[in-house]
Amino acid sequence: MPLLEVTNLRTSFHTRHGIVRAVNGVSFSLEKGDTLGIVGESGSGKSVTCYSLMRLIPEPPGKIEGGTAAFDGVDLLTASPEQLRKIRGKRISMIFQDPMTSLNPYLKISEQLIEPLLIHENISRADALKRGIAALEEVGVPDAAKRIRSYPHEFSGGMRQRVMIAMALITKPELLIADEPTTALDVTVQAQILDLVKKMQRELGMAVIWITHDLGVVAGFCRRVQVMYAGRIVERAATDELFQQTAHPYTCALQKSIPALQPKGAALYTIPGMPPDLSRKVEGCPFVPRCEFAQDQCRQPVELKDVAPHHATACLRVQKGEINLKHE
Amino acid sequence: MSAEFPTVTQHTGEVEAGQSLWQDAWHRLRQNKLALIGACFIALLTIACFLTPLIAPGSYEKTNLALGPAAPSHAHWLGTDILGRDMLSRILFGGCISLSVGLAATLVSVLIGVLYGAISGYVGGRLDVVMMRVVDIAYSLPFVVFVILILVVFGRNIVLLFMAIGAVSWLDMARIVRGQVMSLKKQEFVEAAVALGLRKRRIILRHMIPNVLGIVAIYATLIVPSVMLLEAFLSFLGLGVQAPMSSWGTLINDGRKSMEEYPWLLIYPSLFFSLTLFSLNFLGDGLRDALDVRASKD
Numbered sequence: 059m060p061l062l063e064v065t066n067l068r069t070s071f072h073t074r075h076g077i078v079r080a081v082n083g084v085s086f087s088l089e090k091g092d093t094l095g096i097v098g099e100s101g102s103g104k105s106v107t108c109y110s111l112m113r114l115i116p117e118p119p120g121k122i123e124g125g126t127a128a129f130d131g132v133d134l135l136t137a138s139p140e141q142l143r144k145i146r147g148k149r150i151s152m153i154f155q156d157p158m159t160s161l162n163p164y165l166k167i168s169e170q171l172i173e174p175l176l177i178h179e180n181i182s183r184a185d186a187l188k189r190g191i192a193a194l195e196e197v198g199v200p201d202a203a204k205r206i207r208s209y210p211h212e213f214s215g216g217m218r219q220r221v222m223i224a225m226a227l228i229t230k231p232e233l234l235i236a237d238e239p240t241t242a243l244d245v246t247v248q249a250q251i252l253d254l255v256k257k258m259q260r261e262l263g264m265a266v267i268w269i270t271h272d273l274g275v276v277a278g279f280c281r282r283v284q285v286m287y288a289g290r291i292v293e294r295a296a297t298d299e300l301f302q303q304t305a306h307p308y309t310c311a312l313q314k315s316i317p318a319l320q321p322k323g324a325a326l327y328t329i330p331g332m333p334p335d336l337s338r339k340v341e342g343c344p345f346v347p348r349c350e351f352a353q354d355q356c357r358q359p360v361e362l363k364d365v366a367p368h369h370a371t372a373c374l375r376v377q378k379g380e381i382n383l384k385h386e
Numbered sequence: 387m388s389a390e391f392p393t394v395t396q397h398t399g400e401v402e403a404g405q406s407l408w409q410d411a412w413h414r415l416r417q418n419k420l421a422l423i424g425a426c427f428i429a430l431l432t433i434a435c436f437l438t439p440l441i442a443p444g445s446y447e448k449t450n451l452a453l454g455p456a457a458p459s460h461a462h463w464l465g466t467d468i469l470g471r472d473m474l475s476r477i478l479f480g481g482c483i484s485l486s487v488g489l490a491a492t493l494v495s496v497l498i499g500v501l502y503g504a505i506s507g508y509v510g511g512r513l514d515v516v517m518m519r520v521v522d523i524a525y526s527l528p529f530v531v532f533v534i535l536i537l538v539v540f541g542r543n544i545v546l547l548f549m550a551i552g553a554v555s556w557l558d559m560a561r562i563v564r565g566q567v568m569s570l571k572k573q574e575f576v577e578a579a580v581a582l583g584l585r586k587r588r589i590i591l592r593h594m595i596p597n598v599l600g601i602v603a604i605y606a607t608l609i610v611p612s613v614m615l616l617e618a619f620l621s622f623l624g625l626g627v628q629a630p631m632s633s634w635g636t637l638i639n640d641g642r643k644s645m646e647e648y649p650w651l652l653i654y655p656s657l658f659f660s661l662t663l664f665s666l667n668f669l670g671d672g673l674r675d676a677l678d679v680r681a682s683k684d
Contacts (some may be wrong), residue, residue: 112581149583160574163597173592174582224581 059131060087061265063113067125067135069103072118076337080106081341082289084125085362093266095280095297097273097312102271103289108235110135111140112152123133129233148178151226152235156242157178157218161210167221169192170205174229193224195256216247220254227258227260233265240275245278252279273316276303282368285309288334288344291362295369304373304383307349342376351381414676421672424665431662435481455648465650467640476632477655483544483633483661488610488618490548491555495609499559500602504594506560507567509586518564521557529554533625547626551613562605566598600674607670611663634659 069081076135088094110117111127111134127134129150134139136256149329153176154160159171171193172186181189194202197220210218219239220277226234236255241247259266268280274284277297284294285308293306304310313319314327331348334340342357343349349356355374362372375381415421427596450470458465464473506517533550552649570576571594579589618635624636627633633653 099565114577114580143583145583146580147584152578152581153579154574156574160577160578162579162593162597164599169592173579177583177585177588208553217593378594 061092061130062088062089063126063128064107064111065126067107067113068346069106069108069120069335070123071120073337076117079337080120080289080336081110082336084286084289084291086231086284086291086294088265090095091259091263091265092282093268093280094210095276095283096267096269097208097271097276097285098286099312099333100269101336104286105237106289107286108152108237108267108269111147111327112150112235113137113148115150123288125152133269144178144256147174147190147231148229149231150233150235151231152228152237153222153239155238156219157222158242160222161218162233163210165209167208167213168322170210171206171221171225174225178229187356188226190224193228195223197221197224197227198250199224214244216250219251223251223254223258225304227264228261229263231264233267234259235267235269237269238271240272241270248275255279272314274318285312288340288369289336290344292343292345292372293370295366299366305365305367305369305376305377307351307381307383308345310383311348313323322367343372351375352355390518411673411676415672418672420668421676422587424668424672427661428669431481431658432485435478435485437481438475455651456649457648461600464654465648466649467651468644471630473650476637477634477658480632480634480637480655483627483631484614484617484635485662486549487548487633488614490611491613492606494552495556495559496602496606497556497561500563500595500598501555502569502588503560503563503565504557504598507564508571508590509596511572514564518561520561524554525557526662530623533620537625539645542625542628545628546641547617548619550620551616552568555609555613559602559605559609562601566601567594570594570597586675595679599677601635602679603673605672607666607673610666614643614659646666 064087065085067084068079071078071080080101084103084107086094094201096107098104101166104271106115110122111129113122113134122135125135129145132145133144134142137145161167168187168190169256171190173190174185175181175186176183179186191206192204193204193213199205199220204215210221216377219242222239234255239255240251243251246280248312255266255268256279258264261338268275270276275286280297282295282296283290285300285306286292287308293304293309295303295305300309301313304313308329311327311329315329318328320327327346334344339361343360345350346352346356351373353375358374360372360374360377362370363377364370365377373381376383393570394404430570450466451465453470455468456466462472462474466472467476502517502521506514520605529550531551533547536546536550537543567590576589576593577582579593614635617626617633621628621633621636622639627636637655638652638659641648641655645652647682
């Protein structure tokens with residue numbers, strides 16, 4: 059049985075400008091210890107997917123409309139607040155995008171770091187503090203015993219993100235959800251944080267969902283990737299296969315947009331147009347207006363289907379074998 | 387990489403975990419001279435006022451009609467009032483009442499107002515609507531009518547005066563804290579706290595309230611003068627403190643009537659009143675800085 063099995067998750071936001079379907083029928087599963095990358099541009103629904111799993115969507119205006127998310131037999135979407143509290147921070151942890159704002163400025167690192175231990179485990183303050191210091195050392199905060207008594211503003215961004223990781227992992231969770239944790243950091247620090255999470259994953263054997271818009275990060279870290287667009291999964295494959303056997307025009311366009319893969323001096327590739335307005339109902343493939351391969355048939359409803367073992371795409375023309383993106 | 391490790395400021399190094407915010411705040415408050423002077427003044431005055439029955443040079447109520455209103459002298463340092471009562475004793479005794487009213491109102495507004503506002507702001511939704519309408523209703527009661535009603539029903543009693551003032555003093559605080567908490571709860575660290583599996587109660591007490599304490603400190607020091615004036619106003623209407631007891635409000639009011647002939651009757655109570663308010667403002671300012679862990683580091 060997979061650790062996490064999400065089926066047909068739908069989350070929407072009821073705004074003044076209509077109902078925005080941020081996540082529209084997303085299904086995926088995750089085995090113990092596996093690493094799944096979720097890639098997409100801003101507004102593609104990748105963060106909302108994970109926030110829905112943690113039930114962190116502000117309701118209202120957000121609403122989880124349907125679907126299930128079975129985590130070790132418990133449906134996260136319908137679990138009682140009491141059940142949720144026992145899972146959050148203990149069995150599923152999360153690290154956030156901006157380390158500068160995700161720590162309480164008025165509490166010392168020590169207080170925040172050991173908070174998950176104090177509420178989830180039967181442990182004395184002194185022991186919790188010891189484990190807090192050990193956890194800080196583990197994530198590479200120098201002079202941890204002293205630094206643990208500092209306030210968040212006395213740490214740099216990279217160090218704060220290390221604290222966030224230590225805090226997320228201090229209870230040895232089975233699943234870590236990382237919501238673009240490297241986006242707000244310098245490139246060198248990004249690499250350190252990636253290595254750190256990799257190392258911690260090896261040590262704790264936890265599963266990781268890594269949300270990012272950076273295909274480079276995915277390539278170096280994730281075993282499997284799913285690409286999201288307009289609240290749907292458009293392609294899912296093992297990481298190597300996604301890059302070599304690309305099976306969706308959107309994934310293809312994303313790859314072309316990586317500056318490092320372009321010849322020097324060439325104009326940077328950008329995907330023409332804008333992501334669709336999610337408050338309008340989209341029939342068929344949402345990428346049609348921006349897709350160079352689009353035909354009339356693409357406007358009919360399309361499902362995510364396997365085109366190779368463990369490689370699924372939501373492009374009708376690829377499914378039918380009409381286009382081949384391999385050598386694009 | 388050296389930028390990665392800013393030096394740890396000295397005073398955070400010595401502090402044990404636990405109660406950290408308060409210990410740190412105390413360390414910082416001690417470095418603020420004005421606030422410290424204010425705190426000392428208030429402390430001394432409080433002690434003096436509450437020891438008045440023991441140390442006062444004369445009785446606050448014993449009249450000496452033969453003496454009448456006498457200017458300050460060796461026998462009566464701050465003079466005597468129209469009935470020949472010793473002003474210093476009356477001022478110190480009045481300080482008891484005024485300071486108690488101020489303290490009681492502050493306690494009520496900090497305890498009830500902060501908690502009420504934090505819960506209302508954090509939980510939001512229907513509870514917020516109900517809680518805030520309760521505040522609105524309490525707000526819209528005509529205060530004087532409300533006090534007269536209480537006094538008519540329960541009889542004149544100084545405790546009731548305190549209760550009446552307490553009942554209105556937390557309303558503003560609740561609104562202010564609610565607004566602050568509503569903006570705070572949109573921040574990511576609150577999301578992170580929820581994701582860690584914290585209960586609402588813990589989030590409110592540990593994450594929300596410490597973040598609003600700076601504003602609470604400032605506002606609390608503003609409450610004190612306003613309730614002292616409120617008490618003076620009620621006493622003026624004959625609903626508060628009655629002669630021969632005194633409060634600063636009544637003393638100033640009496641002094642006002644004869645300020646041209648006997649200016650000391652107005653000057654000295656006003657001096658005590660102003661000095662107390664100054665001290666409270668300096669203290670409040672110092673507290674705000676002390677409670678803001680970020681601003682005071684430089």
